[in-house]
Amino acid sequence: MRFFTRKLIKHEDLNPNNTLFGGAVLRWIDEEAAIFVRCQLNGGRIVTKYMSEIDFVASAGLGDVIEIGLEAVSFGRTSITVRCEVRNKFSHETIIKIDKIVFVSVDENLRPMEHGVTEET
Numbered sequence: 001m002r003f004f005t006r007k008l009i010k011h012e013d014l015n016p017n018n019t020l021f022g023g024a025v026l027r028w029i030d031e032e033a034a035i036f037v038r039c040q041l042n043g044g045r046i047v048t049k050y051m052s053e054i055d056f057v058a059s060a061g062l063g064d065v066i067e068i069g070l071e072a073v074s075f076g077r078t079s080i081t082v083r084c085e086v087r088n089k090f091s092h093e094t095i096i097k098i099d100k101i102v103f104v105s106v107d108e109n110l111r112p113m114e115h116g117v118t119e120e121t
Helices: 022-040
Strands: 002-008 046-051 054-056 065-075 079-088 094-105
Touching (some): 002 022, 022 046, 022 054, 022 065, 022 079, 022 094
Antiparallel strands (some): 046 094, 065 079, 079 094
16 A cells, blocks of 8 residues: 555644544545546546445544555456555554545546556556
8 A cells, every 4th residue: 555645633624522523534535545546547537436434443633644545456447446544644553444435437428438447557
């Protein structure tokens, strides 16, 4: 798994318990995973189709630095599936794990289309 984006946890990223708000980190994951998949396809239009169970393993707090790791799991005819792990940059403690995020390549009418990619680049 390769770790890409790092995020500094700020006040606006916290929930009422003063820990990382799940919605904030899920937004970051979806964005980072979409960028990762678009890079696999050398651009192109994609949509998020499916996200499996999200395992909130630990939390993060104000001032923590997290990093988002992604790995291609499989390449379908129109889809690419990735898995994700978010961890604390310094302790390497896992914060979130998602085993399956599926993206579908779509045409200008948002209909599935073949992407022609068979392995991670």
